[in-house]
Amino acid sequence: MGFLIRNQRQPKKFGLEHRIYDERKHAIKVKMTAESDIELLQTDKDAYRAKMRERIGRYSNSSKSSMNKNFRIIRLFTVLTVGLAIVAAFYYLLGILPAMLEN
Known part of the structure; x- marks a missing residue:
């Protein structure tokens, strides 16, 4: 997985480059979220539990x-x-x- 270049121009919509761009962007976001969750778990378990409860509660509101x-x-x-x-x-x-x- 390659990281996005800082000033990378966003490619045209509906092209192959755009799909790859979106997938990379999403992968980076997922990785950063997972890393922040792990750091939060290691530093403050109560805050981690509260965050997970909030995430579960958000889905039950559907x-x-x-x-x-x-x-x-x-x-x-x-x-x-x-x-x-x-x-x-x-x-x-x-x-x-x-x-x-x-x-």
Whole structure:
């Protein structure tokens, strides 16, 4: 694995060079994160445990976000239904709806 040159120009998107550039960048980030985790474990175990708990907690919030999406969809359909009911009541009050239903 080669390190990135300090002032390396970022290659054009969707090219082979760009994919290699991204893979190197990601590999460096993973390596640095792993090294910092090991250093943290060696120096302060409580801080390491707190960091791991935070990382695990971050992934468990995905169920909350999917639940929020479900509530958003339910809210959307509720608003649409209420809006449709208001429009139907308005047409009924104007007398247009009964005339349409008779024909």
